[in-house]
Amino acid sequence: MIDLPGLGPSGEYRSRKREVVTDTAGAPVAELSIAPPLYIARAMATQRKTKPLPADQRVAALRKAGAVFATSTAAGLDFESYVQVASRVSGLPIAVTRVQAREVSEAVGTAFGALQPARPVGAVPDWETVQPGQATAIWSRRGELFGVHASGNAPGVHGLWPQALALGYRVAVRPSRREPFTAHRLVAALREAGFREDDVCYLPTDHAGADEIIASADLALVYGGSDVAAKYGGDGRVFVNGPGRTKILLTAEQDWRDHLDVIVDSIARLGGMACVNTTAVLVEGDAAPLAEAIAERLSAIEALPPDDERAILPTQAIESARAVAAFVAARSAGTTALLGADQIVADLGDGRAALRPAVHVLTDLDTEKLNTELAFPCVWIASWQRTDGIGPLRDSLVVSAITEDDGLVDALLDEPSIANVYRGPVPTYYTATGLPHDGFLADFLMRTKGFMNG
Structure with a gap:
């Protein structure tokens, strides 16, 4: 059993209340200390009293922490051991887990640079650089203490919040109780690299404690x-990274055969578990031929245990997998199942099941079905006409529009509920330095103030 204590302002914290973390087969893996609300309130009050490290020290510590995350031992785990256990408990294939963990390492090391595209060009971060007689805008924090409720579906979510440390916030992280290892390893690495215990805390907790983190x-x-x-x-103090409901749109002048690889990859890459995986594909004209080709490709994916380097599909406890299949069966009523709920559960014989892909063709643009996002390769496909407009594409984290229609691209970019628009055969999981995910985190954390150095 791996011991995962909290990491508070006074070092490791072990509570009376413990929770066993199991892998997807139900085998115990770790024991997690659960911090009560009172401890959390006191820990965060201590953090609030602490002034941030100078900017140059934060830059150096983040750069070092990225390397430490990938090379150190935390909770008795070296990097490869950590990858293995994170894969076991999350059900994310091990090769995907390893890639995402390395991406976290890189994101932490470059966190300060990643902020710069978000800074208004007319603003400076430090008033002391402003010459006498000069007026300018100062980029300023909106607060001092930042709380994080992390998810456990993939390590990659932990590549974002260290940007708050780069900006001078003190940070309190509530890890997912499903996969608490990445957050523990990262907080330990940040502390080893030069951040103080008051700067960043690791606070595993239950629902009451989670509410306390938000309140504090x-x-x-x-x-x-x-x-x-x-x-x-509705809470302006909380930045919600919610469901992705990511989509692909192909217009009539496109030959879908030219783009099949990108479409299938967008559905299945990352185990189909990420918010940037494609949930729905809309096709101008007859959607059936493309849907059949997608189903043929996805049906060829082999169901393997998550620790197999060839694994693509996620795994869950078999009862959880059966519950997912039952939900898909109910939600898909009235659709044509090319890969239906009856074949989702692939029993691995050890209490786990891989989740085989699901492909359904809709008879109409039912937005409830089109926006049904599940943590495995599950896609809803429908015919779309120009007269339908962009309504069925609303509320999407990403829309990849494979089209020559400039006006359609304009309409997608103008729609407030669509966070990202990729034109052409761009996979929906695409990312790049300087590309916002759901806006820049710094847009939420910072504001500009007018300043005159008289």
Whole structure:
């Protein structure tokens, strides 16, 4: 059993209340200390009293932490051991887990540079650089203490919040109780690299403690599905990373055969578990031929245990997988199942099941079905006409528009509920330095103030 204590302002914290973390087969892996709300309130009050490190020290510590994350031992785990256990408990294929973990390492090391595209060109970060007689805008924090409710579906979510440390926030992280290892390893690495215990805390907790983190923080980042978005969406202090509901649109002048590789890859890459995986494909004209080709490709993916380097599909406890299949069966009523709920559960014989892909063709543009996002390769395909407009594409994290229609691209970019628009055969999971995910995190954390150095 791996011991995962909290990491508070006074070092390691072990509570009376413990929770066993199991892998997807139900085998115990770790024991997690659960911090009560009172401890969290006191820990975050201590963090609030601490002044941030100077900017140059933060830059150096982040750069070092990226390397430490990939090379050190934390909780008795070297990097490869950590990757293996994170894959076991999350069900994410091990090769995907390893790639995402390395991406976290890189993101932490470059966090300060990643902020710069978000800074207004007319603003400076430090008033002391402003010459006498000069007026300018200062880029300033909106608060001092940042709370994070991390998700456990993939390590990559932990590549973002260290940007708050780069900006001078003190950070309190509530890890997912499903996969608490990445957050523990990262907080340990940040401390080893030069951040103080007051700067960043690791606070595993239950729902009551999670509410305390939000209440004690000035601003917070939360991950989750529609229920989380509904709970926090109206709170201006909370930045919600909710469901992706990511889509691909092909217009009539496109030959779908030219783009089949990108479409299938967008559905299945990352185990189909990410918010940037394609949930729906809309086709101008007859969607059936493309849907059949997608189903043929996806049906060829082999069901393997997550620790197999060839694994593509995610795994869950077999009862959880059966519950997912039952949900898909109910939600897909009235559709044509090319890969239906009856074949989703691939029993691996050890208490786990891989989740085989699901492909359904809709008879109409039912937005409830089109926006049904699940943590495995599950795609809904429908015919679309110009007269349908962009309504069925709303509320999407990413829309890849494979089209020659400039006006359609304009309309997608003008739609407030679509976060990212990729034109052409660009996979929906595409990312790059300087490319926002759901806006820049710094847009939420910072503001500009007028300043005159008289």
